Amino acid sequence: MNFPLQARSPLVLALTGLFPLASMASNTQDYAIPPGALGNALNRLAAVDGWQIVYDAALAEHQSSPGVQGRHTREEALNLLLAAAPLQAKVVGDNTVALEPAAKPAGTPVSGAEQQPHSGPVSLGTVEVSDSYAHPRYQAEQELRQRYYIPRSTTATKTDTPIMETPMSIQVVPRQVMDDQQVIDIKDAVKNVSGVQSADDFYVNFNIRGFDTNNNIYRNGLRLTNLSALETANLSQVEVLKGPAAVLFGRLQPGGLVNLVTKRPLDQPYYSVQQQFGSYNLYRTTVDATGPVLDDGSLLYRANIAYRSNDSFRDFVSQENLLVAPSLTWRPIDPLEVNLDFEYQHYSFVQDGGIPAVGNRPAQIPISRYLDDRWSQYNPSTQDRYLAGQSHQASV
Structure with a gap:
């Protein structure tokens, strides 16, 4: 094949023979x-x-x-x-x-550097070597990667252990991923984990490796059951442990478990307010505030508040959810840390009864048709949940 070749970048050839x-x-x-x-x-x-x-x-x-x-x-x-x-x-x-x-013609003057013999040592100029890891842009990239990279987990062993050293399958959904996806429900967060599907149930329920979790979910390693409409505003990450873990968690299905890890107070003040809008009149407001209570940093606080209101594609169906989750961290001495958490959730909803079947097929009516008692929209069902928890840890 004959084709013209013009190099667009420096080209190196090994020439075995040159002829005129x-x-x-x-x-x-x-x-x-x-x-x-x-x-x-x-x-x-x-x-x-x-x-x-x-x-x-x-x-x-x-x-x-x-x-x-x-x-x-x-x-x-x-x-x-x-x-x-x-x-x-x-x-x-x-x-x-x-x-x-082209070769230089004979008699062409050469520079002093070309005339200098190379028989002895050659003194080179000063070479400055800088550490690229200290560059502000690199540090910013590293900080961003750390938001997605979670190297350690406490779910599998109930100790702060690197995931690579844990002989069990663990997947973590970090807070940054939930923020990127604007996740407002636990079921949407767990969609990022392979082998886990959300069960079609009123309560928070999952199928892990084909086994139903029986409406059980874990919060900081403690089991909770029959919970609905769980918020993500006060979560730092969601950890999914796959496989049997009855040795540490007692009786549970062999498929695994979902553990919710809540946010902890920070040493530095941080304040955040977010407003979300969505389809079917969805409005969600979240507030996150944290920082030290005492100047010496021995007592820290954090408060997460979330309010969500939305309708549905079905007529007269609506939901309202309020979460208030304050927490305190006390550090009386350097190796000891005591955490106190509290959660209050108010969930109000109008039950959606769906569309009845006629024979073996859904009735031929609009999908938005509401067939339950219309009086329920004026008297919605409510759930109030109170949760208090205490944990402590000591480094050795």
Whole structure:
């Protein structure tokens, strides 16, 4: 295959033999290559003669060619194109020519660096080496990666152990992922974990490796049951343990468990307010505030508040959910930390009875039709949940 080749980046060739250009066959033909950039002229010459012309793009950069007109051999045509450029051609194979810098004529003055002999040691200039890890942009990238990378977990062993050293399958959904996806429900967060499906149930329920969790979910390692409409505003991450874990958690299904890890107070003040809007009149407001209570940092606080209100694609169906979750962290001495958590959730909803079946198919009515007692929209069902928890840890 014959094709012109013009290097767009530095090209290195291993040349086993170089022969004068005059050794090629001398057959004349007509040329009509106008003056212009040397690279364009070489491409046109290669297209006419079927040559492969190999050269470093830097050699032809900013070089011009007078062009070639009339009848010439292809060797003469190439020499005419290179007349104004400090280049010379060498044959490196059949129909292949390499261009290289032309040798300096005898008597051409050389620089002092070229005259200096290299028989002894050569003193090099100072080389400054900087640490790229200290660059602010790199540090910002590392901080962003750490929001997605969770190296440790307490679910499998109930100790702060690296996941790589834990002989069980653990997957973690970090807070940054939930923020990126604007997750407002636990079921949406767990969709990121393979082998776990949300069960179609009123209560929070999952199928892990084909086993139903029986409406059980764990919060900081403690089991809770028959909970609904759980919020994500006060969660730092969601950890999913796959496989049997009855040794640590007692009686549970062999598929695994879902553990909710709540946010902890921070040493530095942090305040956040977020407003979300969505389909079917969805409104959700979240507030997150944390910081030290005492100047010495021995007592910290955090308060998470979330309010959500939304309708449904079904007429007269609506939901309202309020979560208030304050927490305190007390550090009386350096190795000891005591955490106190409290949660209050008020959940109000109108039950959706769905569409009845006629025979073995749904009734032919609009999907938005509400068939339950309409009085229920004025007397919605309510759930009030109170939860208090205490934990402590001591480093050794």
